[in-house]
Amino acid sequence: MAQNYILKEKIKMGISACNFGAMVRYNNIGWDRASLIGRQKFDYVWTPVCPEVNSGLGVPRDPMKLVNGNGDDFWAGNARMKNKKGRDVGDDVRKGSAASLEILKRVNIDAFVFMDGSPSCGVYRTTLKNNRLGKPPGVFGSLLLKEDLFLIPALDLESPWKWxxxxxxxHAFVWLKRKExxxxxxxxxxxxxxxxxxxxxxxxxxxxxxxxxxxxxxxxxxxxxxxxxxxxxxxxxxxxxxxxxxxxxxxxxxxxxxxxxxxxxxxxxxxxxxxxxxxxxxxxxxxxxxxxxxxxxxxxxxxxxxxxx
Ligand code: SF4
Structure with missing residues (x-):
């Protein structure tokens, strides 16, 4: 029989700040989805970041969307991020995403709980409208996917089965990653x-x-x-x-x-x-x-x- 392995050191989790109770979404709302896992929340050390707020765009702000491609194309210089008024906010979002990643790397996170459906934080979809996927990954999601991180959609914290x-x-991912x-x-x-x-x-x-x-x-x-x-x-x-x-x-x-x-x-x-x-x-x-x-x-x-x- 296989042996039991134990992971004792706390896992460090990054999270899209709008899911950690911060009202940082473009329309000044947020959710406390981390609390949906009950007492288990205290088994992790959390670092909330919002790449759009770190871009200096403020709350409230105009919603934005990816144009001519996804987040990977954006970093390759082939897609753009534009706000509702048509203004190109790519330069701001580039800086805010890089600053957010720098914080997460500095604290050495193991995993990130991302807000799917966002053109910034989305990984598997960049819109939640009509079940469409949008143009995944988002600008920040593209950076997250390139890191050695375990990625969890924040909406899945609402389902006890999915969590x-x-x-x-x-736990298996972090244990193996740390194992010599x-x-x-x-x-x-x-x-x-x-x-x-x-x-x-x-x-x-x-x-x-x-x-x-x-x-x-x-x-x-x-x-x-x-x-x-x-x-x-x-x-x-x-x-x-x-x-x-x-x-x-x-x-x-x-x-x-x-x-x-x-x-x-x-x-x-x-x-x-x-x-x-x-x-x-x-x-x-x-x-x-x-x-x-x-x-x-x-x-x-x-x-x-x-x-x-
Ligand atoms: S999805 Fe990401 S960029 Fe949008 S409000 Fe939440 S943390 Fe900020």
């Missing part, structure tokens, strides 16, 4: 612990990673380890779907009940009709009990136990 999924992969690896044996042990969540994301891709490890010489060099690690990290941070998350949750329920059928903990059989919140709370109980008993819960391979301050 359950993101948090377990976040020297030998093939260490890589094998790590792969044994992480392969399940990699397979969930993409079976052919995960199999290729496993085969590459199996085919590697006994003595592996730093380049092999760095590339292998980077491929696993990319796979772990890939977004999932609600359908896939639900299937994984039910699988864990079933595994747990089979393994601990004698424990009488009151954990019920998986039933998707129950409230999502209760479903997630029961999974949490299972995971805590499994960790106490040294049982490796493949769906949450890293046990996150930060000290609360």
């Amino acid at each position: 359950w999924d993101w948090s377990r992969r976040l 690896i020297k030998t093939k044996k260490e890589l094998y042990d790590i792969w044994h612990a992480l392969k399940f969540i990699c397979q969930e994301a993409d079976v052919p891709c995960a199999n290729a990673i496993g085969q590459r490890l199996a085919g590697a010489p006994k003595k592996i060099d730093g380049d092999f380890i760095a590339k292998w690690k980077s491929d696993v990290l990319q796979l772990i941070r890939r977004p999932s779907t609600l359908k896939r998350i639900q299937a994984v949750m039910v699988k864990h329920y079933a595994h747990y009940r089979k393994h601990f059928s004698r424990d009488g903990s009151g954990i019920q059989a998986p039933d998707a009709s129950r409230s999502k919140q209760i479903f997630v709370e029961e999974l949490g109980k299972m995971e805590r009990k499994a960790a106490q008993e040294g049982y490796h819960f493949a769906g949450r391979p890293i046990v996150y136990k930060p000290g609360r301050s």
Whole structure:
């Protein structure tokens, strides 16, 4: 059985400031989505940034949009950022995005909770209108994607299921990123612990990673380890779907009940009709009990136990 790994050091999270209670959106509104994860909020150290406010554009301001391409094209000099009145605000946004990234790098964040739908902070979409994607990524989102960061859409903090999924992969991502690896044996042990969540994301891709490890010489060099690690990290941070998350949750329920059928903990059989919140709370109980008993819960391979301050 794979061993349990523990991550004790607090994870540092950047967040689009409008989701951390700051009323910095162009129309002077904001949300406190970080509080939606309840007490878990205190398990992380947060650094809110707003690239548009750091551009000096102020609140309120005219909304803006990308013209002639996405955020990648913007940095390549081929797209522009214009406000509602048609004024080119690209120079301001470039400075504000670079300043925001500089802050995040200085405090050495591991992950970023971004506001999808924004032409600045959006990663997978730059509009929320009519289910359209816009021109992703946004200007700041383009910079975030190039960094070694775990990226979480802020809107997903509203769903206990999605947060359950993101948090377990976040812990695995940060643990692996920080892990010093020297030998093939260490890589094998790590792969044994992480392969399940990699397979969930993409079976052919995960199999290729496993085969590459199996085919590697006994003595592996730093380049092999760095590339292998980077491929696993990319796979772990890939977004999932609600359908896939639900299937994984039910699988864990079933595994747990089979393994601990004698424990009488009151954990019920998986039933998707129950409230999502209760479903997630029961999974949490299972995971805590499994960790106490040294049982490796493949769906949450890293046990996150930060000290609360
Ligand atoms: S989405 Fe980003 S740029 Fe827009 S208000 Fe929020 S933090 Fe600022």
